[in-house]
Amino acid sequence: MFDQHLWRQQLIDYLEVFARHPHQEVQLAGSPGVVPHLALRTLTPFMNALYDNPVDAIVTLATITHDAGANLLVSRMIRTRYPTALDIERNLRASTDLCITVERLMIELQTIPIALRNLNARRGFWLRSTIERELDAYPWSFVWIRDLLRELNGQDRIEALRRLRSRNGRYTSGDLTLIEKALSDAAAQTRAYAARLLGVMVDTPPPTLTHRLLDVALRDSDAETRFAAARTIGLLRERIITGDALAYIESHLVHDDSFFRSSAALVLGQLGEHAGKPTVVQRLCQLLCDRDAYAREAAARALGRIGPPAALPQVIEALEQTTQDDDVQVHEAATDSLALLRQYAELSVQAAA
Structure with missing residues (x-):
């Protein structure tokens, strides 16, 4: 039958x-x-x-x-x-x-x-x-078959990425090509995995890969992927953050879309003192009054992580006002960063004395 x-x-x-x-x-x-x-x-x-x-x-x-x-x-x-x-x-x-x-x-x-x-x-x-x-x-x-192929390609790619862990950050040019393609994969899990692999890279990533990583951190639709890319940028900051790269990130702080503004603040927070450019600090202070709560929270946390370059009277005053924010997450972020910057300010006064 x-x-x-x-x-x-x-x-x-x-x-x-x-x-x-x-x-x-x-x-x-x-x-x-x-x-x-x-x-x-x-x-x-x-x-x-x-x-x-x-x-x-x-x-x-x-x-x-x-x-x-x-x-x-x-x-x-x-x-x-x-x-x-x-x-x-x-x-x-x-x-x-x-x-x-x-x-x-x-x-x-x-x-x-x-x-x-x-x-x-x-x-x-x-x-x-x-x-x-x-x-x-x-x-x-053939829409279903196209979807199936994307799914199958994603499964193969994530397995190939997993095998790169044995490289211990010493990637070949072929490995870097795979990682760069994975950063544009349809699956968020694959993009995030590729971003994390770059975080342990021994050498300096090529400029095209660095720019792609920045775009993932600033513009990816998935929150976990954005954070993974931002974290990697922080780990590689001494090798990849040039004046142009910092300016590119900073430009997103004044983007019309609050999504980009909050993403930029998240990346800057991962850079620490490397993001201590005066105009960056100033724009983060302005972002404390943003209409979007996520942007305000990200800006508050970024200022604390930037550390000494942000330990200025006007920044401390702006954070003091932000501690009165109605949003609990923004209030907590401002309170935490305020405590950090006050410590840095006191140490600066003691060192000057």
Whole structure:
């Protein structure tokens, strides 16, 4: 009896053969591409069952999908007993409904994950990148497969990043390329992991990587990722914070979006005394009156972490006023920083005496 389990098992049997020489398999079959080739191989068990046991075949198809494309698929399979991959490609290009049905089948039967399971890293990369490139010819379809590929790429990338821990911060140029790409990954977990890896780097990161790290710390949509990047910037501050880099961070303190203002204050706090530029301290004081509570809290904490360069009468006065803030987090941040800066101010007076 033909059912979904048998369908998947027959697909697995073929994909084990496919994994031996995937590129050669596609060429020998005369397929115009990997996508139509895998689509044909996904459909082959159903096509055979449709002639041997049509009732079971149609019932099994209906358990996966019973949309308009499924009806079209059955009619096309009855009309063409042995379609080629080229026939499949033409049909996919001609019908969005058929694309949706074939995609559902490939997702439900796990065609791509099964194919990748038996491939080594090099061949797996070839398969994923080839599918991604070919899908550009179907801009209106295959959304689920695109999402699946992004997920699979993310899993591979995080595993590759984990292996870099054994480098103990001594990264090759290839490692740095991987880290830079990971900083732009769709998964926040991957971006944060890449940022943390840079924090233990022995050498100075290249300028392009430094700028990307700054953008992650200042503009990433995920709070944990922003903090991971800001923390790494703090760890590397002697090596990466130039006058231009500090000016770039400072410019975000006056951004129209409070999200960027608070992110900039967080980064400056991680820099400590390296952020003690007079204009930075002045703008952080102005940020204590920001309409956004997160920005006020970040500014208050940053001033305390900057330390001696911020231990000025006007800063202490501004923090004293901020301790009256209605927001509890802002109040606590201002109180903590005020205590620190008063200590620095007293030490400065004692040293002068």
